[in-house]
Amino acid sequence: MQGCDGSVLLESTPGNPSEREHPANNPSLRGFEVIEEAKAQIEAECPHTVSCADILAFAARDSANKVGGIKYEVPAGRRDGRVSIRDEASQLPRPTFNAKELISNFEQKGLSADEMVTLSGAHSVGVSHCSSFSDRLYSSNATFAQDPSMDPNFASSLKNKCPPRSNDDNTVVLDASTPNRLDNKYYTGLKNHRGLLTSDQTLMTSPSTRPMVLTNAKHASIWARKFAKAMVHMGSIDVLTGSQGEIRTRCSVLN
Numbered sequence: 181m182q183g184c185d186g187s188v189l190l191e192s193t194p195g196n197p198s199e200r201e202h203p204a205n206n207p208s209l210r211g212f213e214v215i216e217e218a219k220a221q222i223e224a225e226c227p228h229t230v231s232c233a234d235i236l237a238f239a240a241r242d243s244a245n246k247v248g249g250i251k252y253e254v255p256a257g258r259r260d261g262r263v264s265i266r267d268e269a270s271q272l273p274r275p276t277f278n279a280k281e282l283i284s285n286f287e288q289k290g291l292s293a294d295e296m297v298t299l300s301g302a303h304s305v306g307v308s309h310c311s312s313f314s315d316r317l318y319s320s321n322a323t324f325a326q327d328p329s330m331d332p333n334f335a336s337s338l339k340n341k342c343p344p345r346s347n348d349d350n351t352v353v354l355d356a357s358t359p360n361r362l363d364n365k366y367y368t369g370l371k372n373h374r375g376l377l378t379s380d381q382t383l384m385t386s387p388s389t390r391p392m393v394l395t396n397a398k399h400a401s402i403w404a405r406k407f408a409k410a411m412v413h414m415g416s417i418d419v420l421t422g423s424q425g426e427i428r429t430r431c432s433v434l435n
């Protein structure tokens with residue numbers, strides 16, 4: 181959480197729970213074994229040279245190309261952090277945030293409102309656990325049974341997949357129209373009141389971000405270009421260079 185330093189990959193050590201253990205990351209983050217495997221192959225060819233932080237940035241770049249046809253280059257040279265503290269992950273934005281809270285959260289890391297809206301387009305792929313949005317279906321607020329900004333038909337289908345007070349770990353796709361494709365259909369979903377998380381739908385509800393949603397929904401190529409640029413920017417935040425940090429041998433443990 182101190183920057184793009186691969187600290188999220190570190191496992192806890194006795195007495196020191198790592199970022200991975202924070203409720204914002206566990207159980208949602210997955211794929212650690214893919215990064216570890218890439219690291220093992222790179223170490224075998226070229227030891228102590230490529231950091232886990234760089235591998236993570238390259239993996240994001242290659243994923244965007246594979247599932248979205250979005251191509252961009254990422255500068256290398258990040259070094260790996262030696263610190264990972266569970267409670268620092270509380271800086272992460274929450275799925276219950278409104279547009280104002282999201283804008284301020286991203287601003288604290290130097291990312292603009294437009295970059296925040298653009299990067300949220302990553303929710304065009306992947307899944308969410310029911311617990312991340314069930315407050316929208318079963319409100320404790322007496323004034324509405326379910327979130328009025330959600331399409332009632334969409335809400336009904338979600339209630340089927342996420343029964344009340346269920347303890348199971350069901351997941352639902354974030355973008356029901358093209359769940360495995362990184363594209364701008366996510367924004368069309370927001371226009372149709374089919375955003376899954378509060379933090380998704382608020383981008384359409386809020387007058388401050390709605391024009392950005394509408395532009396991204398209308399112009400696929402403009403959004404894709406902005407997404408690539410914002411990913412490079414995000415990947416440059418608080419990186420370690422020179423003699424700072426280390427180049428880990430394995431991504432889940434310090435050297």
Ligand code: HEM
Pocket residue numbers: 207208209210273274275276277282296299300302303305306307308309310311312354377379
């Ligand atoms: C705007 C603030 C954001 C919030 C509040 C947020 C929150 C979340 C939540 C709650 C989930 C589902 C976790 C779960 O229940 O399993 C999720 C999934 C995901 N998020 Fe975000 N996110 C945000 C921004 C981003 C950004 C900037 C990216 C990348 C550029 C991103 C990429 C993803 C992806 C790819 C998934 C699906 C993961 C999977 O399938 O396992 N999110 N996000």
